[in-house]
Amino acid sequence: MDKTPLKIFELAVSYIDTDNPPKDNIIYLSKTELFKFFKVTDSNKHTRFKEAIEIMQKQAFFEVKEKKEKGFEYRSIVPIPEVKWTDYHDEVMIRFDIAIMPYLIDLKTNFTQYALSDVTELNSKYSIILYKWLSMHYNQYEHYANQGGRRQEQLEEYANPSLPVKELRQLTDTLNEYKHFPHFETRVLKNATEEITQHTHFNVSYEKLKKGRSIDSIQFHISKKAQPQELNGEYKEREQDPAYLQDKANREVSQQALFAEAMQSIFTMELIDSSLISPVEMTDISLMANLQQEVYPLYKQLEEIVGIKGVRKHLEYVSSKKLDYSKPNLVKYLKTAVVRYLDSGDTKQPEESKTKFLKQPPRTLEEVAKDYL
Structure with missing residues (x-):
């Protein structure tokens, strides 16, 4: 998908309660919230929204590859068969296909939860795709670093995942684009990692791993940004200020x-x-x-x-x-x-x-x- 349809899709997925999934696979979005999500204020927003929804339906496509006993099983899924809205109501109905629901519901199990607020700031579909993939690996790193169950070298692999260039092209849907690697690196790799570092809570860098004279794979290095601290210890001082503490107590009462x-x-x-x-x-x-x-x-x-x-x-x-x-x-x-x-x-x-x-x-x-x- 392109950037805007992809963001709408991610917003719709975020409305699925994975603990209590919808029995009819339907969720409802608010057009008001959608416009706010995309920071849209112009008079043409309803037309643009209609076009984005239609494009999302036409572009959204999943190819699932799962390892079975005798080899790999491939599935092609169109995730959203129906979208319904009116020009006089705020609600937008989105119905997911039954085949895609298990993958969306198992987000927690598969460590693919991520910050939707981060996605809103990303301006490239490659940045969004790569951010989600990096989040999956770093979430596993954080989970096993806290809970145990993995060796140190496995933890290092989660924080520094590598991917063959061919698979990276499949992931970003660029098998037939930017065939000259320097172009691919500039348009996809470099721009995406810089944007992720600038707008999300991750710092991301990468290095090119060669096999012989050609670049075989890309290794990413992920770290989490430190939580922003208030300047000059203001937070610490405020927590000890009697007036602040009294106001806090009054609010609780x-x-x-x-x-x-x-x-x-x-x-x-x-x-x-x-x-x-x-x-x-x-x-x-x-x-x-x-x-x-x-x-x-x-x-x-x-x-x-x-x-x-x-x-x-x-x-x-x-x-x-x-x-x-x-x-x-x-x-x-x-x-x-x-x-x-x-x-x-x-x-x-x-x-x-x-x-x-x-x-x-x-x-x-x-x-x-x-x-x-």
């Missing part, structure tokens, strides 16, 4: 108070009854505090208009649209849903006076901010 309020709120039980949160999630102090602070005031506002039965009907609708196996921010999801409902003008008056609809005027940003505060 406030969160505990919000959590206690949420435990007593009628809306918490409504969320449980609607299967939007589980009893286990109720023990998450941060989640419940954020619900109490950001979502429940809006539910109270909705209750004053439509009554508790109306709130319950809204939550049932939201629950039917919520995708448990994608990984949305629950607080953001619920807040967005109720704000849109309140702003839509579709909210009815209470049961005792339901002869007409209550049309709500558009709310200004200042009004929303005031309600939030």
Whole structure:
């Protein structure tokens, strides 16, 4: 795939919950999140998005090579047979093919998890492909360095993996491109390793290994960048500052108070009854505090208009649209849903006076901010 379709594909894969994979192999992306992911703001973004989705479907292709008892088995898989969206909805439905799902679900087992934030900064498809391959090896190095189970020379191989040039060309889909090695090195190897070093949490270099007079393979050297430290020991000083510590303690007390309020709120039980949160999630102090602070005031506002039965009907609708196996921010999801409902003008008056609809005027940003505060 080219760069943009490849990034869309990687974003879609990141929405698969590998612990609880979708039974129908479907995930939903938000067009808003997609545009934010690609930092797109121009007026032509919807057309460009449509073109990128179509290209992704046409270009996405996997060739799987697996070693069996009698030799190798080869499989060709088109990973995304269906994408569906509308021009009036934010959701984009992506259905993965059943044949590709085991490979995507086994990401953790195969050490191929990587930082999606790193991928967003890469501007070349070769950089993305190579970054993922290097991540797989370095993740194994970190795992076995911490857990044991590998000899020192094996650990060195994980941190300094090598690959025959032919296989590297297969990996980057350049068997028929840049046939003159200096061109291949400049366009693929050099640019990719420099970009990975500049934009990700890896430092990457490479050396060319010869067999006779020709270059036979490439050996990469991977190291992780040190975590950025605050200048002049500011972090250390801040952690010892009484005002900072007091503010931190105050925030914790406030969160505990919000959590206690949420435990007593009628809306918490409504969320449980609607299967939007589980009893286990109720023990998450941060989640419940954020619900109490950001979502429940809006539910109270909705209750004053439509009554508790109306709130319950809204939550049932939201629950039917919520995708448990994608990984949305629950607080953001619920807040967005109720704000849109309140702003839509579709909210009815209470049961005792339901002869007409209550049309709500558009709310200004200042009004929303005031309600939030």
